[in-house]
Every structure is written in C-alpha cells, then in structure tokens.
Amino acid sequence: MVVQLVAPRLMLMGGGSVGKLAEVLAQLGLSRPLVVTDPFMVSSGLLDRALAPLRAAGIEAAVFSDTVPDPTDTVIEAGVAVLKAGNFDCLIGFGGGSPMDTAKAMTILAAAPAGTHIRAFKVPAAANLAALPVICVPTTAGTGSEATRFTVITDTERDEKMLIAGLGALPLAAVVDHEFTFGLPARITADTGIDSLTHALEAFVSKRANPVADDYARSAMRLIAPNLRRVWADPKDAAAREAMMRGATLAGLAFSNSSVALVHGMSRPVGAHFHVPHGMSNAMLLPAVTAFGLDAGRARYAEAARVMGVAREDEGDQSACAKLVEELRALNRDLQVPTPAGYGIAADAWNGLLPTMAAQALASGSPANNPRVPTADEIVALYRESYGG
Template sequence: MVQAIVAPRQMLVGAGSIARLGALLGQFGFSRPLVVTDRFMVSSGLVERCLAPLREAGMAPVVFHETVPDPTDTVIEAGVAVLRAGDYDVLLGFGGGSPMDTAKAMAILAAAPSGAKMRDFKVPVAADRGALPVICVPTTAGTGSEATRFTVITDTETDEKMLIAGLGALPLAAVVDHDLTFTLPRRITADTGIDSLTHALEAFVSQRANPVSDMYAREAMRLIGPNLRPVYADGGNAAAREAMMLGATLAGLAFSNASVALVHGMSRPIGAHFHVPHGLSNAMLLPAVTRFSLDAALPRYAEAARCMGCAAAGDADQVAGAKLLEELRALNTELEVPTPAAWGIEEARWNGLLPTMAAQAIASGSPGNNPRVPQAEQIMALYAESYRGA
C-alpha cells in the first residue's frame, strides 16, 4: 500500500532555537511576516521572544493578537481582513494550539474567493490551498499543531468545532524550543501533556496507522510516558520539559499521518459547547474511551503500555492492557483532572446535549478511525460514563 506522508519542510528543534527564527525566514526568502498570537502573549511580553530575532534580521513584523481559545470563524475572518489589507509573505503562528490553528485557518480562508466561510472547508473537504506559507512556533508541549495538516475552528453559528484538514494547514517550517515552555502553569502543562499523549496513543491504534506514523507514535509515548508526572511536579525540570516538547511534536507527526480517533471526535463538542480546554476534555474522556476500545486492538494498546513504561516487556497483552487502563485513571487522579461534573457543567445541560454532541463527533470523521467504531448511542453512553468518571 502506498502511504502519503506529510511533514514540515524544516524543523529547528532544541533549546535556544527561537533565536534562529529570523534566519529561518530569510532562508526561505521571507521578509514580511504577520505574527498571529494571542493577547496574553502580548501583555506578558512573551511575544518578544518571537519578535526580537525577526527585528534583528532586519524585518518589521506586524502582530495580529486577536486569537482566542478554541478559535472561531469570526476571528479567522478578522485575521484574513488584516492579512488582505497588508503586504505579507508569510504567516507566523506563535503560542499554543489556538494561535497556530488560527494562522493555518487564515491561510486557507485567504486563498478562497471572497465570501467563503470556514465551514466550507470542514472534513471531508480537502483544504489543500493556502494563500501564504505558515511557520509555527509552539509555546506549549501538547497540540503538535506545528507538525500537522489539521486545524480546528469553531463555527459560531452552530457551536460546532470543525475539523479542517489538508496541505493548506501543513506548516512549511517550525521552531520547537522547549525553553519557551518553562513559564507554563501546572494546569496547562498537564492538559497539553495529556493532549500529546492522546495524540500518540490514538495515532497508534487508529485504523489509518502505518509504519511511519507508528515510528513517530512509539517514540512519542516513550518520551511522554515517563516525563508527564515529573514535568507536572517540577516545571523547572529541563530534561522533562525537553522530552515533553519533542514528544508532543512527534505525536503531532504521528496523528497527522494516521489521524486521531474517538477521543478527539468526542472531545471537540465538549470544547465547543462548554469551553473546556481541549487537552482537559481529552483527559476527561481518555479512560472511558480506552476501556471501550481495548479489546478491539488489544495488541496495539498493550504495546502502547510498554512504550509508556506502565507495563513490562514480558507482560501478556491482557495484563499490559489492564495496566494501561490503570495508568490512565491514575494520571487523571495525580494530574488533578476534573470530571465534567467537577468542572461545573450542569448535568441537565450535559444530558440534553448528548444527541447533538454524538452527532457532531460522528460528523468529524474521527470516530471512524477508532479500533471499535461506535454508534451514536454508544457515544452518548460514553459521554454519560465520563460525566462523573469511573
């Protein structure tokens, strides 16, 4: 079988690599960047970590800082208006997954005729054209967006988190510098860390897995599994920060080439309707969905447990699979992941939206990649199970 493998053309990886950002743009012949970020990056001064090397290279970067968590189609439209009004040759996404996803979506929408909407590009449409190349600089170790052909945008008219996929969303290049993650709060460290673990695990068990995505996923799990607790306990642990950052990028490469599965399909509606951070909603669902899926791909889940270090090399698959479930529950406890109920979501509203969330999950296409493909009723049952946790 022929596999189409995608990845950024160049990635600068390692401590201090942000200092080479200006040189990277120059290498590709770019000199007029529009930096896409959020208000916190500007107010905190962190955006200067991005702007300084650009100015040192003789560039005059312009900043669009209207990105919001769970970026919306209206924000994308505002960004495209800024893009079209200026003279730019590259979009630079700086921050967590939201700024990077915003930059990608801006490139896709700006390439479309006037009047087009982001919903015109949701899967199964192939969003393969971008008006400008995108370069990404992640400041969290989690989303992997710096390495993927995906962006996720909320439709403000329907409250649907739309999965948009295609070469138009694939960054040309990325700078992966774990020095940018030392100031992350513990909650964001945990949520983005579980997000990256979910990316690797789902890519590995996906029905679209292939030898290349497997290679990325295995190494991502080997890096993330032993380092998630240490980095949560001590954000200044440089070795753990480095491992988590590299693991997140490898996990991004894995799921970009194999796709995610049921956890992500169910997670996006939670974010859209209840504004739960993406990594946190993944964590809320991961134990229940893994239990549901385990027997359909037991050898794969068992190998994942061994890669993560929660099962021994000699453990039988059934034993390793049980240890994986135990580990995912333990991680949620130790990393203080709340259930939807504990997070404050009203049970009546949660239950009332179950049919809508199940339909939106299925429409995303991700559940179809799961080892055990669920019906809508089974998805609703998993939402109900996850509401208060095991």
Template sequence: MIQSIVAPRQMIIGGGSLSRLGDLLKQFGLSRPLVVTDPWMVSSGTVEKCLEPLRAAGMSPGVFHETVPDPTDTVVAQGVAVLQAGDFDVLVGFGGGSPMDTAKAMAILAAAPSGTPMSTFKVPYAADQGALPVICVPTTAGTGSEATRFTVITDVARDEKMLIAGLGALPLAALVDHELTKTVPARTKADTGIDSLTHALEAYVSKRANSVSDMYAERAMRLIGPHLRRVYKDPEDAAAREAMMLGATLAGLAFSNASVALVHGMSRPIGAHFHVPHGLSNAMLLPAVTRFGLNHALPRYAEAARCIGCAAPGDADQVAGAKLLEELTALNTELEVPTPAAYGIGADKWNGLLPVMAEQALASGSPGNNPRIPDAEEIMVLYGEAYR
C-alpha cells in the first residue's frame, strides 16, 4: 500500500527552543518575517518572546495582531493586505491555533489573484499553493496546527467554518517550546488538551488511518492520557506540560496524515454559530460521538483505551471500549466541560439550527471518515444528546 506522508521540513522541540527562532529562519535563507499573533499576545507583552530572538538575529519583524478566535475570512483578508503592503519573505504564526491557522490562510490567499474569496479553497479544493512559507510557534498544547496541512477559517457571511486542506497550509518548520504554556489558563489547558486527545483518537479510528498515522496517534495518546489531568490541576508541573506539548504535536501529525472524523465535523458548526472555542466544542461532543461509533471499530477504540491508560493491556475489547466511554465522561466532569445548555446556548436556537449544522457537518467531509458514517438525522440526534 502506497502512503503519502507529510510533515514540516524541520521541527525544533524542547524547553527554551524559542531562542533558536532567528537561526531557524536563517537556515532557510529567510530574513523578513511578519509575525501573525493575537491582541492579547501584544497587550501582555508575550509577543516579545517571539520578537526578541528575531531582532537578535538582525531582523526587523513586522507584526499583524488582529487575529480572532475562530479566525475569519475577513481577518485573513486584512492580514493579506498587511502582507502585501510590506516586504516580507516568511510568515511566523505565534500563538494558539487561531494565529497559526490565520498565517496559513494568509499564505494561501496571498497566492491567489486579487479578490479571490477564501471560500474558493475549502475542501474538496486542494490548497497546495502558498505565497510565502509559514513557520509555526504554538503557545498552547492542543491544536497541532504547527504540524498539519489544514487550516479552519470561518466564512462570516454564511456562519460556516471552512476546512481548508493542502500543502499550502503545511508549515515549512515548527518550533515547539513547552515553556510557552506555563501561563496558559486552566480552562484553555483543558479545552486544548481534549482537542489534542480528540485528534489522536479520531486519527486512530479514521477510515483513512495508516501505519504511520497510527504510530503518531498511539504515542500521542500515551503522552496525553496520563498528563491531561495533571497539567490542568498544576501549572507548575513542567513534566506534564512537556508531555502534553509533544503529545499535541504528534496528534497533529497523526490527523494530518489520516484525518479527523465525526467529532470535528460536528464541532465546527457549533463554533461558527455559537462561538464556542474549538477544543471545548470537541469535548462537548466526544463522549456521545464515541458511543455512536464504538461497536463499528471496537478493536481500534479498545486499543486506544489501552494507550490512554484507562484500560489494562489484558482487558477484552468490549471491556476496554466500555472503559473508554467511562473515561471520556469522567474527563469532561473533572475538567468542568459544560454541556451546550450549561454553556448558555438556548434550546430554541440550538434546535432551530440543527438542520443547518447537520448539513454543514456533512459538507465538511469529516463525518465520512468516521467508523460509523451518519446521515443528517443521526447527526441531529447526536447534537441533541450532547446538548442535554
């Protein structure tokens, strides 16, 4: 079987590795970076951690900091205008998934003729061209965007989260420094941690899984399983933060080379319509969606439970699968994941949007990778289960 495997050309991983950012750019002959980040990174001064090693290398980085949670096509267009008004040769995505995804989308959109809408590039389009290389520096342990060929951008006019996939979204390099996660709030650690667990689990049970993505997914689950609760409870636990950061990157490599599935397909419309953070909407859905597909890929789910550590090596598949469902429910309880109702989403608005959300979930293509492929009615039922 022929497998096409993609990954950044270089990844520098480890505490304190951010200091090597300037050298990394020079290694690729790059010297005129535009740093893409968010307003908090600038107002808190955190962006200086990224700018200092660039200046120390003799560079004069520009900064675009207008990114927003759940990045939008309008913000991407603003970023492209800044990019094209300057003399830049590389984009540096610095922050969580939103700045990294924005930088990727900027590179793709800037390669297209002026006036091309971002929606042109949503799947099944192959977004393989980027105007500039992208280097990613994650500050949260969750999205894995630093290692993937995907970006997710919201179409503001249609309230639709668009999955964009292709080599144009694949970073040239990534710098993964777990020390950057020390001050991340506990809520964000929980949401991004469950996001990375979802990436690994969905890649593992996906119909597009392969031997290489399995290797990444299994190792990611073995890192995330024992450390997610620890990093949530104790921000000083450096070993747990390091394990989660590496686990998130490996999970990104896993789903970039396999795929995500039904959880992500259903999660994106929740984010688009109700502005729920991506990792949190994944967490809201994960137990119900796992229960839905469990018996259609029981050996895979059972092995995932063993990797996570909630099932023993000798547990029969049915026992291990049941323990996985128990673990996912317990995680949501311990990490204080609200239901959509508890989050404040009204039942009338939720129910009124179910047909649209189901349609958008199916259109993303991700549900087709699930072990059990749902129709629109089944997706609406799952949304109802998650809501309650």
C-alpha cells in the first residue's frame, strides 16, 4: 500500500514555544510577515506574545486583524488586498481556526489571476498553489488547522461553507504553544475539544483511512478522550491542557492525511445558515451520526471506543460500539452542548432548510467518506433526529 503523507515542514511544540517564533522564521529564511488574526487577539493582548519575540529580533510585523469567526469570501478579498499592497514574504495565522483558515485562503487567492473568486477552489478543485508560505500559531486546542491541507470559507452570496483542499493550504510551519489555552472560556474549550475528537474519530473510521493516519488518530484519541472533561472542570490543569493541544494537532495530521466524514459534511451547513460555532455543531451531530454508521464500520468504531478508554480491551465489538455512542451523548451532557433547539434555532427555520443543508453536505464530498454513505433523505432524517426538543 502506497500512502501519500503531508505535514508542515517544521513544527515547534511545547509551553513557551511562541517565544521562538523569530527563530522559526529565520530557519526558513523569512523576515517580512503579515500576521492574520482577529480583533480579540489584539484587544486581549495575546497578540503581543507573538509580536514581542519578533520585535526583539528586529522584525516589525504588519497585522491584518479583520478576521471573523466563520471566515468569509469578503474578508479573504480584503486580506488579499492588504497582502498585495505590502512587501511580505510570509503570513502568520495567529489565533483559532478562523485566523489560520483566513491566512490559508488569502495565500491561495493571492496566487490566482485577478478577479478570481475563492469559490473557484472549493472541493473537488485542488488548491495546490500559494502566493506565500503560511506559519500557523494556534491558540485553541481544536481545529488542527496548523497541520492540515484544508481551509473552510463561507460564500456569502450562496450561504455556503466551502471546503477548500490542497497543498496551497498546508502550512510551512507551526508553533504549537498550549499556554495560550489557559485562559480560554469553558464554552470554547468544550467546542474546540469535541471538534478535535471528531477529527480523530472521523479520520479513523473514514473510507480513506490509512495506517499512518490511523497512528495519528489513535494517539489523538488517547490524549483527548481522558483530558477533555479535565480541562472543562479545571482550566488551569497544565498537563491536561498540554495533552489536549498535542491531541488536537495529531488529530489535524490524521484527518489531513485521511479525511473527515459525515459529521463534518453535515456540520458546515449548520454553521453557514445558523452561525453555530463549528465545534459545537459537530458535537450536536456526533452521537446520531456515529450511531448511523455503526453497522457499516463496527470494527473501527469498536476499536476507537477501546482506544478512548470507554470500552475494555477484551470487550466485544457490539458492546464497545454501544458504549461509544453512550459516551458521546454523555460528553455532550457533561460539557453542556445544546441541541439546535436549545441553541435557539426555530423549528420552522431548521426544517425549512433541511433539503438545502442535505444537498450542501453531499456536495462537500465528506459524506462519501463515511462508513455508511447516506442518501439526502437519510441526512435530512439525521438533522431531524439531532434537532432536539
């Protein structure tokens, strides 16, 4: 079996590693960065922790801080205008998944002919060209974007979250410092943590799984599953925070070299139409979608349950699978994940968009990777099941 693998050229991990950001740039021969971040990173002072080591090395970075929680085509276009107006040799995506995804999309669009819309690169197109390299510095333990060849951008005209994939979206380097996560609110900790668990689980059960991605996924699940409740209960648990950050990056490597599946395919339309945070929309769907795929992927789901520690090593597949679904439901309860109804989405609005969301989910290609590939009607049924009362 020939396995194609992609990963950043250089990854620096550990507490305080952001202090070596200037050294990372120097190793790569870079010195004129445009930092892509969001307004909170600026106002909170977190950005200063990345800029300080650059200034100390004589690097004055420019900052584009107009990113939004679900990156949009309009923000990407504004960022490209800033990028093209300056004399930059790299981008630094600093923050959660949104700034990192924005930086990736900016460099992809900047390499395209003038007038190109970012939707030209949505899957199944291959976004393999980039104008400048991207260095990612994540501040949450969730998206894994620092290690992946993907970015997700909202098409504002069509109300669609577009999956964009290719080598152009793969960061050149990543600096992964778990100390940024110490001050995260509980809600963000939970949502990003379940996002990373979903990445690992879907990569593991995907039809595009391979032995190397499996190793990443197993390691990620072993780190995330026992530590997610710990960081929810005690935000200052340094060992658990470090494990979650490492798990999130490993989960990113797993799905970047395998794929995500039905949960992500269904989650993106929920985020696009109802502005539910990505990790939360994954969590809303994860138990029902996992149960849907059990018969087709029983051995894989059962092994995942054992790796996560929710089933015994000698436990039979059927029992292990049942315990996995039970654990995912319990995790949502313990981490106070709302249903779509509990989030405040009106039933008529939800039901009225189900055919559109199902079509968009299928068009993304991710559902085709699921152990059990759904029809549009089955996706609609899963949306209804997940809605809640």
